[in-house]
Amino acid sequence: MNAASEPMPPQHLSPFRWWIGGLLFASTVINYIDRQTLSVLAPYLKTDYHWTNSDFAKVVIAFRIAYTVGQSIAGRFLDRVGTRRGLTISVLWYSAAASLTAFATGLRSFCAFRFLLGAGEAGNWPAATKAVGEWFPARERGVAVALFDSGSAVGAAVAPFLVLWLYRTFGSWRPAFMMTGILGLFWVIAWRAVYRSPAQAKTQRAAGMSWRALLRLRQTWGIVLGRALTDPVWFFVADWFAIYLVSKGIKPEEGLLAFWIPFLAADLGNFAGGGLSSWLISRGWPVLRARKAVIIAGGFGMMLLIPTVFTSNLFALTALFALSTFSYAAWSTMDIVLPADLYPDHSVATVAGLSGTGAGLGTIVSTYLIGVVSDRYSFAPILIVASLIPLVATLLVVTLVRSPVSRS
Numbered sequence: 001m002n003a004a005s006e007p008m009p010p011q012h013l014s015p016f017r018w019w020i021g022g023l024l025f026a027s028t029v030i031n032y033i034d035r036q037t038l039s040v041l042a043p044y045l046k047t048d049y050h051w052t053n054s055d056f057a058k059v060v061i062a063f064r065i066a067y068t069v070g071q072s073i074a075g076r077f078l079d080r081v082g083t084r085r086g087l088t089i090s091v092l093w094y095s096a097a098a099s100l101t102a103f104a105t106g107l108r109s110f111c112a113f114r115f116l117l118g119a120g121e122a123g124n125w126p127a128a129t130k131a132v133g134e135w136f137p138a139r140e141r142g143v144a145v146a147l148f149d150s151g152s153a154v155g156a157a158v159a160p161f162l163v164l165w166l167y168r169t170f171g172s173w174r175p176a177f178m179m180t181g182i183l184g185l186f187w188v189i190a191w192r193a194v195y196r197s198p199a200q201a202k203t204q205r206a207a208g209m210s211w212r213a214l215l216r217l218r219q220t221w222g223i224v225l226g227r228a229l230t231d232p233v234w235f236f237v238a239d240w241f242a243i244y245l246v247s248k249g250i251k252p253e254e255g256l257l258a259f260w261i262p263f264l265a266a267d268l269g270n271f272a273g274g275g276l277s278s279w280l281i282s283r284g285w286p287v288l289r290a291r292k293a294v295i296i297a298g299g300f301g302m303m304l305l306i307p308t309v310f311t312s313n314l315f316a317l318t319a320l321f322a323l324s325t326f327s328y329a330a331w332s333t334m335d336i337v338l339p340a341d342l343y344p345d346h347s348v349a350t351v352a353g354l355s356g357t358g359a360g361l362g363t364i365v366s367t368y369l370i371g372v373v374s375d376r377y378s379f380a381p382i383l384i385v386a387s388l389i390p391l392v393a394t395l396l397v398v399t400l401v402r403s404p405v406s407r408s
Contacts, residue, residue, distance in 0.1 A: 017135040017144075023191055024128040024148035027091060030183045031124050032155025032238075033162065034098035034117065035063075037180050038110075039239050040163040041173050043246060045110075048173075053243065055107055057371025060239050061364055062111035063118035068360025070122025072211070075353020078127050079346055083134070084195045086349075087127040088188055094120025095184030101177040125336065125356055130349035133340030134197070139281045142291070145337040146274030153267040153329065156238055157260035209347045211354070219342050220351060222400030224358035226295075226335045229393035231359035232366035233302055233328050233386050237262055237321060240370060244379055248312045258318040265322035266329040273298065273330025274337075287341055291334040292398055298334070299394030301327025305387040309380045324387075331390065335397065342404045 038045075042056055049055075078086035097116035104110045128148045136144040159180075166176040214220045242259065273294045280290035304323045311317060339351040370382050 019194060020131055020135050021144050021147045023187075023194060024131055025151045025154075026187055027087065027124055027184075027191070028128065028148050028151025029155040029158070030091070030187055031094065031121050032152045033159045033180050033183060034094060035121065036156050036159035036238065037098070037163050037176055038101075038114065039242060040160045041167065041176065042242060044167070044173060049106060051107065052371075053375045054371040056243075057367050058107065059110045059114055060367050063114040064360055064364040064367060066115045066118030067122050068118075068357050068364060070119045071126060071353040071356030071360060072350075073353070074123035075126035075349040075351070075356070076211070078123065078130055078349040078353075082197045083127050083131045083349075084191070084197050086123055087131075088191060090120055090123030090127065091184045091188050091191070092120075095181050095188075096120075097181070098184070099178050099181030101181070102174040104177075122353075122356065126349040126352040129336060129339055129352040130345075132337070133345055133348040136340075138287050138341060139278055141337045141340050142274035142277040142281075142333060143271070144274075145340075146270035146333050149329070149333055149336060150267040150270040152238075153263040153265075153270070153325070157263035157267075160242075160259050209344070209350070211350070214343075214347065214351060214354065217405060218400045219338075219403070219405060220354065222397045223335060223338050223342075223351065223355045225400075226393045226397040227332075227355045228358035228362035229396070230302070230328060230331055230335070230390050232363045233305070233390060234266075234325070234332065235363045236366065236370060236382070236386055237325055239367065240374075240379075241321070243374075245314075245317070247374070247379060248317065250312075250314055258314055261318050262321040262325040266325040269298075269326035269329030270333050272326070273333040276330075277334060277337075288401065288403070291338065291341065292401075294330050294334045295394055295397055298327040298329075298331030299390045302331070302390040303387045305383045309383050328390070331394070338401060342401070344405070347405075 038059065045051065046056060074086070074090065094117050097113060097120050101110070101113040101117070104113055129145070132141050132144045132148070163176045163180065166179055167173055170176075241262065245258075277290040277294050280293060281287055285293075302324050304320050304327070308317055308320045311320075335355070336352070339348045339355070343351050366386075370379075373379075373382055
């Protein structure tokens with residue numbers, strides 16, 4: 001079965017689908033601004049509260065635990081209530097949690113508020129993947145996923161400028177959390193005014209496959225394990241890049257201009273991966289073959305983190321991290337789009353949520369190890385492992401994901 005040859009529902013022919021894509025992009029940008037506020041302020045919070053890297057890792061892990069468990073729950077919830085209502089609840093939840101972080105007073109309260117933020121943000125990717133599956137034909141899904149997924153890099157790139165400006169303007173970190181959290185409320189107003197679920201999706205919400213049935217499929221394990229082994233690479237950059245630059249003797253102010261470049265490269269990687277797979281499909285390639293070609297290239301590209309161990313030059317570090325995040329983003333775009341390619345519409349968000357849970361588990365383990373290893377040794381072994389593990393993920397996806405699941 002070739003997903004590209006399926007009949008296109010009426011919404012696939014409407015330009016309105018790109019408005020939906022734009023809203024999904026905006027939700028992801030806001031999601032990441034709220035998430036990155038802590039990472040940008042980490043050097044200052046570590047000083048104010050005398051945190052070690054291991055302490056900071058605990059705050060990050062609190063977010064990851066909620067985000068990990070929440071993705072599977074959110075995916076199932078979204079398949080039952082629909083994209084419009086489900087994503088509304090998700091954004092309102094995490095916007096409130098982000099703003100309330102302004103009232104944190106120490107390590108425990110930061111962990112609590114980040115836990116609440118993770119629980120709310122868990123719905124974004126399953127919802128966006130489900131919406132892409134509902135509104136876009138297979139040949140456009142790679143680009144549509146690249147569009148919304150690129151919001152993570154845009155949000156991460158915007159966050160340092162916005163958050164540091166707020167920090168310097170108000171002379172405190174608290175307004176930065178409060179004001180970035182408010183952004184989601186404006187998005188919800190636009191979402192509720194614009195988004196409508198496709199007619200056929202409303203009849204499918206109660207018919208999704210069970211978690212047990214999905215976990216019996218090798219395709220599911222290929223997608224889940226792929227993200228579990230590659231997402232830690234991205235979150236190392238997103239959560240630790242500022243601290244890593246400081247460990248190389250580069251001050252936060254000096255690294256500010258370079259900070260956004262790996263995230264911009266990830267944006268380009270999203271569209272390069274999505275665009276290349278769409279071009280290959282238009283040239284007659286089967287959908288899965290086109291996706292896997294990008295995955296293989298991206299897996300090897302992530303190995304460029306290894307040379308960062310041997311330099312402290314800001315230009316070289318930035319370039320190598322940028323090439324790695326470009327490769328990661330192309331790889332990730334393909335893995336994120338696979339549930340929409342392979343599964344019935346009424347199970348897409350559930351599979352996307354399961355893959356998010358796998359990614360979260362991998363990231364929790366890696367975050368803990370990063371804190372411990374960087375405190376006791378250095379970042380060097382972390383970067384070497386982060387370069388090699390994606391090759392294992394690539395092999396798993398190529399061997400386990402071989403055909404779509406029956407849509408009956």
